[in-house]
Amino acid sequence: MTAYVIRRLLWLPIVLFAVSFLSFVIMRFGPGDPVTVAAGQYRDPEVLARIRAEKGLDDSLPVQYWRWVSAATRGDFGDSILQRTFTVSELIFPKMWISAQLGIVALAIVFAVGIPLGLTAARLNGTWADPFIVSSLLFLQAIPVLVLIPPLLWLFALQFSILPVGGWGGLLDIYWVGGVIAIPIPDPHLYLPLLAYTIGGFAGVARLVRVTALEVTREDYIRTARAKGLPEATVLFRHILPNSLLPIVTSVGLALASVIEGAFFVETLLGIPGIGSFLFEAARSRDYDTIMASTVIIATVFVIANLLVELTYGFIDPRVRVQASR
Amino acid sequence: MATASIERSAERDVHAGRGQWRELWTRLRRKRLALVSLAIIAVIYGAGLSAPLVAPYAYTEQNLDRALEGPTRDHWLGTDRLGRDMLSRAMYSARTTLIVTAAVLLTGSILIGNGLGMLAGYRGGWIDNAIMRVGEVVSSLPGIPMLILINAGLAPRAIEAARWLEGHTPLSGLVASGFPSYLIVFAGLSLFSWIGTARLIRALVFQLRERDFIMAAEGLGAPGGRVVVRHILPNVAFLIVLQISSGLGAIAGSEIVLTWFGVGVQPPVPSFGAMLFDGSGARTFQSHPHVLLVPGVIVTLLLYAFVLLGDAINDAFAHR
Numbered sequence: 001m002t003a004y005v006i007r008r009l010l011w012l013p014i015v016l017f018a019v020s021f022l023s024f025v026i027m028r029f030g031p032g033d034p035v036t037v038a039a040g041q042y043r044d045p046e047v048l049a050r051i052r053a054e055k056g057l058d059d060s061l062p063v064q065y066w067r068w069v070s071a072a073t074r075g076d077f078g079d080s081i082l083q084r085t086f087t088v089s090e091l092i093f094p095k096m097w098i099s100a101q102l103g104i105v106a107l108a109i110v111f112a113v114g115i116p117l118g119l120t121a122a123r124l125n126g127t128w129a130d131p132f133i134v135s136s137l138l139f140l141q142a143i144p145v146l147v148l149i150p151p152l153l154w155l156f157a158l159q160f161s162i163l164p165v166g167g168w169g170g171l172l173d174i175y176w177v178g179g180v181i182a183i184p185i186p187d188p189h190l191y192l193p194l195l196a197y198t199i200g201g202f203a204g205v206a207r208l209v210r211v212t213a214l215e216v217t218r219e220d221y222i223r224t225a226r227a228k229g230l231p232e233a234t235v236l237f238r239h240i241l242p243n244s245l246l247p248i249v250t251s252v253g254l255a256l257a258s259v260i261e262g263a264f265f266v267e268t269l270l271g272i273p274g275i276g277s278f279l280f281e282a283a284r285s286r287d288y289d290t291i292m293a294s295t296v297i298i299a300t301v302f303v304i305a306n307l308l309v310e311l312t313y314g315f316i317d318p319r320v321r322v323q324a325s326r
Numbered sequence: 327m328a329t330a331s332i333e334r335s336a337e338r339d340v341h342a343g344r345g346q347w348r349e350l351w352t353r354l355r356r357k358r359l360a361l362v363s364l365a366i367i368a369v370i371y372g373a374g375l376s377a378p379l380v381a382p383y384a385y386t387e388q389n390l391d392r393a394l395e396g397p398t399r400d401h402w403l404g405t406d407r408l409g410r411d412m413l414s415r416a417m418y419s420a421r422t423t424l425i426v427t428a429a430v431l432l433t434g435s436i437l438i439g440n441g442l443g444m445l446a447g448y449r450g451g452w453i454d455n456a457i458m459r460v461g462e463v464v465s466s467l468p469g470i471p472m473l474i475l476i477n478a479g480l481a482p483r484a485i486e487a488a489r490w491l492e493g494h495t496p497l498s499g500l501v502a503s504g505f506p507s508y509l510i511v512f513a514g515l516s517l518f519s520w521i522g523t524a525r526l527i528r529a530l531v532f533q534l535r536e537r538d539f540i541m542a543a544e545g546l547g548a549p550g551g552r553v554v555v556r557h558i559l560p561n562v563a564f565l566i567v568l569q570i571s572s573g574l575g576a577i578a579g580s581e582i583v584l585t586w587f588g589v590g591v592q593p594p595v596p597s598f599g600a601m602l603f604d605g606s607g608a609r610t611f612q613s614h615p616h617v618l619l620v621p622g623v624i625v626t627l628l629l630y631a632f633v634l635l636g637d638a639i640n641d642a643f644a645h646r
Contacts, residue, residue: 015466022472026479135359135634142630144579146586146602147622151615153608165608261470265583269606279471280587283478295471303466 008307012300019299020072023292024065033057034081037285055081057288068292078289082282088293092275096297099267099274101171103259105190106197110255114202115248118209119241125214134210137203145196145265152192153270164189166271189272196266201255208251212244219243253309260298346564353642360638363631370628374420383411385418385596394614404616406604412620418596419621423628426512426581426591427574434516435573439523440566444554446524447531454528461521469518473580476514477589484510485592507592515580523569530562564643571639575632582625598625 035051052058056067071078077088121133156163169187176182216222217240225235263276271277275294282290354360373380382402389409396404403412442461446454484506491497534540534557543553584590585599586606593600598621605611605618 011462015463018463019467019472022467023475026475029479029483138633138637139626139630142575142633143626144582144602144622144629146583146599146606147618147626150606150608150611150618154611158608158612264470264474264587280474283474283589291475295475298471299467306466 005307005311008310012303015299015303016296020069020292020296021065023295024061024068027286027288027291028061028064034286034288037287038081068289072292072296077293080287080290082285082287082290088289091290092278092293092297095273095275095278098168098272099263099276102190102193102197102272102274103256103263105171106194106201106259107252107255109194109198110201110205111248111252113198114205115209117202118206119213119236119244121206121210122213122217123236125210130210134203134207137206141200141203143200145200145262146269148199149192149196149266149269152195156192162188163191166192166269168272168274193266193270193272196270197259197262200262201258204255204258205248205251208247209244212247213240216240216243249309249312252312253306256302256305260302350564350639350642354638357638357641359634363635363638366627366631367635370420370624371424373417374422374424377414377417377421381411381414381417383414385410385415386594387411387414394617396614396616403620404614406601406617412601412616415596415601416598416620416624419598419601420624422508422591422595422597423578423581425508426515427577429508429512430515430519430577431570431573433512434519435523435569436566438516439520439569440527440562442520443524443527444531444558444562447528448535448550448554448558450532450535457524458528461524464518465521467518470580470583473514473518473584474587474589476517477510477584480514481507481510481589481592507590507595511581511584511590514584515577519573519577523566523573526565526569527562530565531558534558534561568636568640568643571632571636575629575636578632579629 033052035048035055035057039048049058056064059067068078075089077092080086080088080091083091117133117137121130124130124133153165157165167189169189171187171190172184173187174182175185222235222239225239230238260276263274264280265276266272267274267277268280275298279291279294279298282294387410389405391409392401392405393407393409394405395401395409398404401411401413403416406412406415442457446457485501488501488506492501540553540557543557548556581590582597582599582602585597586603587599588603590599591597601621602618602625605614605621611618
């Protein structure tokens with residue numbers, strides 16, 4: 001098992017190299033550069049050339065890439081060209097934290113709602129309710145976030161004015177009862193993004209749980225459990241649910257990928273200062289170092305999350321562990 | 327040619343032949359949802375295919391006096407910010423979807439995915455290793471951010487190249503037709519869409535390779551290419567169909583998303599992504615909901631139909 005983990009971890013630098021190399025080449029190949037964008041109307045070629053020389057942007061590409069790699073391995077991701085007084089790390093990590101908070105809460109909701117829905121559908125298998133649950137969830141999944149958000153904003157922010165139009169205020173707000181007792185409540189900025197993140201995710205989890213639960217229900221040990229007169233709730237929670245867990249763990253990886261991708265639309269549409277909207281802005285203004293750092297960090301999260309999923313897999317199901325160590 | 331006839335009789339025992347497709351269709355026909363989905367897809371794709379003939383207006387025709395009107399007799403689905411007919415734009419957007427999905431499926435998924443999958447599975451060894459390692463890197467890349475980068479970086483270059491071609495060769499209208507941006511969108515999506523297919527096909531080919539009829543064909547001296555085309559391909563065909571039905575929705579969705587971000591298909595070529603972007607403000611939705619709803623409803627229907635159809639095909643194969 002340890003050998004397996006080490007082998008997977010050795011893979012990480014290769015992926016990171018590929019990601020950084022690809023982003024580097026693609027960006028430099030595109031037109032314009034951050035200096036031109038930052039200069040805006042001001043176009044004195046001599047000044048621009050001097051700034052480029054200062055930033056090392058007129059060195060040859062391999063030299064620039066090598067400089068980036070050697071700095072990045074030391075944890076230095078360079079300076080943001082757009083927000084001149086900040087280093088990229090100072091900008092990125094707080095934004096990562098915002099996106100991570102949202103993403104983790106969203107994932108938790110997806111599973112908290114999706115698992116019971118899937119189990120319900122499996123229990124109602126054979127009635128009209130089962131296909132109804134599944135196809136309604138699929139419909140929710142089919143609505144693109146881009147289509148969903150404007151009507152939600154209109155309804156909750158403009159029509160009823162009960163939720164803010166966008167922005168970010170942290171996860172929790174304090175609600176004072178009579179100015180004395182503090183009750184933590186979810187920040188109102190959270191509701192719309194969470195709705196947008198989660199609504200498409202239920203289908204995937206629920207369907208997976210449903211299929212596995214149906215399979216498990218047909219197993220002999222479930223029949224035994226019922227035959228010896230166990231109450232239905234015990235059968236469900238002690239026997240069916242634990243045995244349906246394995247595929248659910250795999251789906252964490254999938255759900256995580258969709259949350260990371262969803263971050264781009266949701267954050268941009270709802271004005272949340274997370275890594276998604278940040279990378280999008282950086283790509284627009286060709287802020288080289290920021291783009292490189294964002295893609296590399298996102299890829300790292302991606303790879304590590306997938307590794308963790310695989311490890312949990314082995315933890316839950318001993319059979320996988322045996323196979324991997326072979 | 328004796329080998330060929332022996333091969334053929336060996337293979338007859340193993341797979342059911344043409345009959346399996348007819349059987350699949352019979353099963354599919356019994357599912358009402360599958361037929362409805364198929365009809366929705368056919369209508370939207372048909373509208374895209376026939377847009378130049380059927381669309382009531384040109385997609386660029388502006389009439390600023392009649393901007394942002396709701397549905398009227400002249401404009402069945404209303405007009406957009408520039409007074410362009412929404413129905414015509416929707417039809418041409420369906421055309422964009424059609425072109426991009428077809429191109430990406432054909433190359434990324436079908437040619438590259440299946441080709442590499444079969445190569446890796448059949449040859450094994452270092453070829454297999456190399457293909458699968460590259461695939462692992464590609465699938466570790468965060469998709470949407472990389473696609474945005476690729477399109478933002480390469481699209482302007484592709485347009486420049488097309489301009490140069492127009493200036494130096496008798497070709498014309500390349501840029502106006504939106505060809506360069508189609509090409510970049512499709513190249514980017516292909517880059518990411520082959521790996522899933524390749525993995526599935528490889529796993530299946532690995533199993534097939536050990537089967538008697540393949541060994542028999544090889545033993546009789548059939549060359550590798552012939553074994554792959556005549557014996558392996560027919561046996562993985564069902565997986566290819568499954569991949570097509572599940573991949574279409576994802577590809578259509580990605581194009582829309584990229585264009586929405588402004589890095590996909592470039593204006594004036596219409597795309598559902600650009601139409602959705604026009605309607606994406608909450609204020610716009612308050613005053614002119616049709617600007618968002620027209621493309622929104624069509625896209626949702628199309629994506630939903632793809633999912634349902636994919637499910638139905640999956641079921642039909644599962645009963646095989």
